[in-house]
Amino acid sequence: MSLATDYFSRQTPIVEKLMAYGFEKRDNGYFYNERFMEGEFEAQLRIDEAGNIWDRVIDCDLEEDYLPLQQAAWQGTYTGQVRAAYLELLERLSVACFEATPFQSMQANRLAKHITKEWSDPMDYPFEKHPDLATYRVGGKWYAMIFSLLADKLDQIPERLVGQTCEVMTVKVNPKAFPQLLQQEGIYPAYHMSKKNWISIILDDKVTDDKLWTLVTQSRQLVNPNGLSNPNGPDYWVIPANLKYYDIDAEFAANDVILWTQKAGIAVGDYVLIYITAPVKSIRYVCQVLETDIPNEGYRKNPNIDKLMRLRKCQQYKDGLLSFDLMKKHGVAAVRGPRRLSPQLIAFLKEKEYFKENN
Structure with missing residues (x-):
């Protein structure tokens, strides 16, 4: 995996912004070249219609690929400087032309976008042993956890999900609503949490976006009833x-x-x-x-x-x-x-x- 492929693995390009940034549209995608390190190197990027990214970094003096950049074993001071400069270039491109798509399922990404738009709550990855497990917090308490899970670990899954890995979200609910929620397809007692007031939802659109948003909103309110991350003053x-x-x-x-x-x-x-x-x-x-x-x-x-x-x-x-x-x-x-x-x-x-x- 190249540096750019890894850097943009959880992001999606916005075509209109690519063109405004300086990408050139050709038959097989969008192309962009930029020199950096005072012209010593040139970054060459191609993005196809599906959002896949290819990149090369050219040593302009030798007119060939600068191979140490893509090899983790190369840790020299100069290579580190080139890598840092290239990552800064990618960061500028990310801010200007990409949006975050941190999850595998489209429903999870739609939800992430909605959370950002509505509350601007940051997403974090708190567990080193589970680097893909993401949480959303308010007032220091998490109200939604999104992660991949073998569906067999949930209770009473349908036959179609046996052996399948799914993206799952866990949220807090009112215990009084718990029995009724479990009657709905796609909602299960929480994995690895209290089954009295937490549920896990498979994010495969069986639960509608509207219903999902209602549950997330309620979970956020339940863990932070004051409604502000800093109720005693400004944010x-x-x-x-x-x-x-x-x-x-x-x-x-x-x-x-x-x-x-x-x-x-x-x-x-x-x-x-x-x-x-x-x-x-x-x-x-x-x-x-x-x-x-x-x-x-x-x-x-x-x-x-x-x-x-x-x-x-x-x-x-x-x-x-x-x-x-x-x-x-x-x-x-x-x-x-x-x-x-x-x-x-x-x-x-x-x-x-x-x-x-x-x-």
């Missing part, structure tokens, strides 16, 4: 900004108050930290939300942007102070879209006095 978010497409520095230089695309779940009074994507990979600004749900009446040219929010700049950090590596150490493993800060990172920022409310 804290981090959102990515790609300087290639949006000159946020110029906007803040002109005015400390700007308009930004409205993100689901962000409310007036919340704090938003703006993370500059590769090659910077660092938080640069912290803002407070002054107003939300402002109609986009031509301010943003993208017709898909319906609402805006008004942000006031509170602080600006030097690049590298709040780097991506530091964020990972404190529970924020990725910033591909808007997400809440981890409690660990919030505590760290306040302890170091990097972040002060009501500036």
